[in-house]
Structures are given as structure tokens and as C-alpha cells.
Amino acid sequence: MVRAPIVDKDGVKRGAWSSEEDDKLMGYVQKHGPRKWRQLPSLAGLARCGKSCRLRWLNYLRPGLKKGNYTDEENDLIYKLHEMHGNRWSMVATKLSGRTDNEIKNHWNAHLKKQIERKSESSTQPKPKKLRPNIASDLEAKTEEFTGYCSTKFGIVESSSLSVQTSSSSSDANFGRLNWAVEEYDRSGYGDLWNEPFMWDGDDVSYVLDGSMQFSADNGMFSPQVHETTYDDYIDLFCSLL
């Protein structure tokens, strides 16, 4: 499952590491510490580039590395951390002792991302009627409306206009949550979220869904009370939905 070892024109070896190479690298790092990667290969007697040595050490030889399957706890933690930090795998890895950023990244791309995709598919399949097929265009229209509104009221220039992302992986979670939120609102029997009025209250901006419901972008929940927001809240809500 590893690349076949090859030697390039500069005599630098690439591809899979042999156990002899591992021993040399391990021995050198244990003696001198994991630094000066550029000089390490020649000092340790390895025909590798420094980068390759560093990677091998960090992802395979470093003491304390955990091997084997991920536990449910680890998976939950990765989900949460990914929601917080996105694809900043080094950040995620600092919270999971014994796991490397590379390993977590691979695990995410190979398993967890697909699980999320499957979940969102299966959660929408039983009630396809609830998912509006034109939600993206609705959202786009609302965005344009909102952008125009902002530029009129707050003097926001055109270059700062918002854009709708409907397919990039980084926004999938938010978009899924948005779909879910719209469904949830439909289910509540209060009507069509997109047709609910955004209202003015004096000089302050308020949004009132139907006069008795508020939507929290943080937890994706509706609650039965009027919520009047500041402009910043309004921006935050809108951006978090996109």
C-alpha cells in the first residue's frame, strides 16, 4: 500500500521506507532530537530528503503514536473539532493524543466525511416532499434581496456582496443544517420560512418569523418567542446559514 522505493536523479531515495532506514532515523532522532531536518539525512546516513525524514518521524516513528481503529469517542471528538476548526488537521490532532494530523485527515476523508454524507442522504430520503428542490435558487434570491437591502440601508458596496455556496464540502454541514432548519420550520406548521417577513422596528433591524418563533443558528432550533436582533446579529444569522 506504499509507493515503491525509487532513487531520483539526485540520488535521493523516495517511496516506502525500509526497516534499516527507520532504525537509522530513529537512532539519530533519539540521540539528537527531532530538529535540523535538512541536515539530518546526511548526518544520519540516509539517502532521503529532510522533509521525508520529518514526515516519517512524525507520522510513523514518533513515540506514543496510537495505531488501529478509531473509537466512537475519538470519532465524536473529530466531528466536533472539525465543526469548530474545519480542515485544520494539526489543530484537531493536538486534541487527540496519539493520532497524527495526516492520519486524522485520511480517516476523515475515507470514513467520517462519507458517514456524514450518507446520514444527510438517509435523513432526507424518507420525506423527500419536505426538501424543496428549488431551495438553492430560493436562497440565492434571498441573498440577492438581502445584499441589495444591505447596500441600500447600510451602504455596503457591491464587492462585499454575499455568495451562496451549495456544494463545497466546507459548507456542506451548514447547508445541511439549513435544509434541516427549513424542513423543521415546515414541519412546525407555521408556514413557509422563506415567506416569513423580515421586519423593521424603528431604526433597529428585527427579524420576526411569524411573530412567535425565533430561529437560532447556533443550535439550528426554533423556539416560541419573538426575537429582535441587532444588525450584527442579523448578519451573523444570515452568514451562519450560508
Added chain:
DNA sequence: AATGACCTCAACCGCAGAACC
């Protein structure tokens, strides 16, 4: 048994920022 599609994960690549001179 053969073979092709898909999956896994170690390793590589390119870039950005930090550190050094």
C-alpha cells in the same frame, strides 16, 4: 480463477509563515 472497481493510507507536493543570516 480472473479481472476490474473501489478503498485505504503512507508518502509526496506546493505553499505560507517563521526563523535565521
Added chain:
DNA sequence: AGGTTCTGCGGTTGAGGTCAT
């Protein structure tokens, strides 16, 4: 202050393994 080198990060690749036909 500016150029060079080093380090670290995230995205991508590709060879071997596994599964389905």
C-alpha cells in the same frame, strides 16, 4: 530591511489490498 533557508500544514497521489462480478 531584505533575502534565504527551514519547518509545518493541507491537499493530492498512487500502489497494494479488498471486494464484487
